[in-house]
Amino acid sequence: MSDMQDTMLLxxxxxxxxxxxxxxxxxxKLITGTKVTFHFRTQLCDDDRTVIDDSKVVGTPMEVVVGNMFKLDIWETLLSSMRIGEVAEFWCDTIHTGVYPLVAKSMRRIAEGKDPVDWHIHTCGMANMFAYNSLGYDDLDELMKEPKPLFFVLELLRVQQPSEYNRETWALSDEERLKAVPVLHGQGNKFYKQGNLQEATQKYKEAIICIKNVQTKEKAWEVPWLKLEKMANTLTLNYCQxxxxxxxxxxxxxxxxDIINQHPGAVKAFFLRGKAHVEVWNEAEARHDFSRVLDLNPGMKKAVKKELAVxxxxxxxxxxxxxxxxKGMF
Known part of the structure; x- marks a missing residue:
């Protein structure tokens, strides 16, 4: 079969x-839930074929789950034309490459051992809305401002059907993500009670990432968004514990x-922040936070009294x- 015919197949x-x-x-066959493992190299269409990302350099192949938002849709199409072990080069026009910088950012963060979603970056709501959001990588910022056609060189390594592997949290649909939240929350609490704090923080974090992923698709400050926000805040406070x-x-x-800036009535957040201030000898800040707690919930008088004694x-x-x-100085 000639390359030309292959091109037409897509x-x-x-x-x-x-x-x-x-x-x-x-x-x-790639169906919803199929896990595809492949190496990829992304290059600009310039004379030098400048490499933007290369999974072989990172050392781990890419894994995507079909029908899941964590990726470039176009990759699904490209991969579905390939056989196991095949290496192919795809030239893709800008209509297919516009979101590449966002996907690349997530992949790079994972490769650097960070969360794909930086949910704890300091953001002051209003200022942030007007700021041009940098992705944190200059080359990706360039592509974001001015999308270009790209070459993707893909090598298909493995295809696993949904029954053949264990699905990770990021590979879930929104519905599944929300179902995973109480499970992760429960696991986190269990680890916390056992004193296994490392594991507990991991579970709380995963749950928060699930919520934040779903929340980005809701309209800010509307009811569904607020419900998710409440869940996320509860988990963040557990994480802070x-x-x-x-x-x-x-x-x-x-x-x-962060929580208090968005939600000035968050009693638990004030209480925890007060306790943290006590530990680092920020006396004025601690007193301020505890007095806010009493304003918001006079029923916490006993707890606050105890903290003030500490x-x-x-x-x-x-x-x-x-x-x-x-003493020794004089």
Whole structure:
């Protein structure tokens, strides 16, 4: 079969396929839930064929699950024309490559061991709406501003049908994601009770990422969005409880402040932030947070009283330490 015929098979405007190395067997069927493992290289259509991303350099092949939003739709089309072991080069016009920078950002973050969604980046709502959002990578920012045709060189390694593998959280549909949330929440709580904080934070984080993924498709501040926001905040506070026990006080202050900035009535966030301030001797901030707690919920008087006693003890210890430190100086 000639390359030209192969090109026609894709039947799509703006794609040209060239087989560089033939594969074996029949072309596998890709149905919803099929997991496809492949290597990819993305290149600009310039004289140097500048490489933008290369999974072989990263060292791990790409895995996508068919029918799932975590990817470029066009890759599904390209891969569905390939045999196992085949290496092919696809030229794709801008209509197919516009979202590539966003996908590439997620892939790069994963390769760097970060969450694909940076849900804890500091954002002040209004300012953020008007700022041009950088993706954090100069070459991807360029492509985002001015989409270009790209070459994708793909090597199809493996195709697994849904029954043949264990699906990970990011490979879920929105419906499945939301079902996964209470399960992850429960697992997180169990690990927390056992004192296994590393595992607990992992589960809470996964649950938050599931929620944030679904939330991006809702209209901000409308009812469905707010419901998800409430779930995410609850989990973030659980996550902060873990961080408190791990003595990551500044990170607790960061996350609780994010919640408070968006939701000024978040009692639990004020309470936790107050506790974190106590641990790092921010006396004025701690007192402010605890007085906000009492304004918002006078029923927490007993709990606050206890925390203020801890604060007084902390400050006395610190004053004593400072005195001892300076005693030797004079």
């Amino acid at each position: 039947g799509l405007e703006g794609i040209k396929k060239t087989i560089l190395h033939g594969g074996t067997g029949v072309i596998p 873990c961080l408190m026990r791990m003595e990551e006080y500044y990170e607790v202050i960061e996350h609780t402040s 604060l007084n003890m902390r400050m006395e210890e610190k004053n004593q330490e400072d005195k001892d430190k300076y």
